[in-house]
Amino acid sequence: MSLSTVAQDIKLPEPDKKGGVPLMQAFNDRASSREYDSRKLTDEQLSNLLWAAWGINRAQEGKHTAPSSNNKQEMSVYVALESGLYLYVPESHYLKQIHNRDIRKVTGMQDFVEIAPVNLIFVSDLTKAGITDPAKAGPGSLNTSSINTGFMAQNVYLYCASEKLACVVRGWLDIPELSKAMELAPHQRIIIAQTVGYPKK
Ligand SMILES: Cc1cc2nc3c(=O)[nH]c(=O)nc-3n(C[C@H](O)[C@H](O)[C@H](O)COP(=O)(O)O)c2cc1C
Numbered sequence: 001m002s003l004s005t006v007a008q009d010i011k012l013p014e015p016d017k018k019g020g021v022p023l024m025q026a027f028n029d030r031a032s033s034r035e036y037d038s039r040k041l042t043d044e045q046l047s048n049l050l051w052a053a054w055g056i057n058r059a060q061e062g063k064h065t066a067p068s069s070n071n072k073q074e075m076s077v078y079v080a081l082e083s084g085l086y087l088y089v090p091e092s093h094y095l096k097q098i099h100n101r102d103i104r105k106v107t108g109m110q111d112f113v114e115i116a117p118v119n120l121i122f123v124s125d126l127t128k129a130g131i132t133d134p135a136k137a138g139p140g141s142l143n144t145s146s147i148n149t150g151f152m153a154q155n156v157y158l159y160c161a162s163e164k165l166a167c168v169v170r171g172w173l174d175i176p177e178l179s180k181a182m183e184l185a186p187h188q189r190i191i192i193a194q195t196v197g198y199p200k201k
Pocket residue numbers: 030031032033034110168169170171172173
């Protein structure tokens with residue numbers, strides 16, 4: 001089934017919060033993979049994946065499936081698909097299209113990134129993290145955002161383990177080139193990327 005679209009945005013189905021293998025089995029099966037099939041994820045898988053990464057799990061408090069230091073919630077998850085680049089909007093659980101170019105190849109330095117159907121890019125908003133002038137961001141400015149991202153990436157790994165999907169978190173990136181391809185503002189900083197797809201047969 002193809003993704004249902006509203007304009008160029010993608011409306012995701014409700015996440016299935018009752019599914020999955022037992023947690024201990026997911027820990028047992030979590031692994032990094034570097035060989036991918038080009039087959040696309042289903043709507044439901046993409047929905048569940050993004051909800052696991054950074055979905056809202058306590059609507060009244062506006063809180064997420066992953067923690068964030070001081071609840072600053074400065075992280076965003078971008079999604080590079082064949083059909084374009086999208087921003088995951090957790091509040092309404094949909095994908096807002098940023099542009100319609102396929103930038104999967106630019107999301108990393110390894111060949112599989114353009115074969116796999118999904119590449120997530122975790123981005124910190126320095127302003128939300130309390131740094132008002134991006135030019136003054138020092139080397140330690142992204143420390144808490146990096147830790148926050150670790151939780152999100154692990155949620156993705158565990159969802160993939162449960163769903164028998166292949167996954168790898170990736171720091172080997174050309175950050176300036178990718179920031180340009182994503183049309184990021186100076187206060188938005190890439191932390192890491194993560195590839196998801198079906199394992200190569
Ligand atoms: C911060 C971080 C950055 C990583 N960057 C890459 C990367 O750029 N490319 C890659 O193939 N794997 C990358 N990995 C995956 C590690 O190589 C992998 O976790 C490690 O080899 C252990 O394998 P496992 O995840 O299957 O346990 C990264 C892992 C972490 C935690």
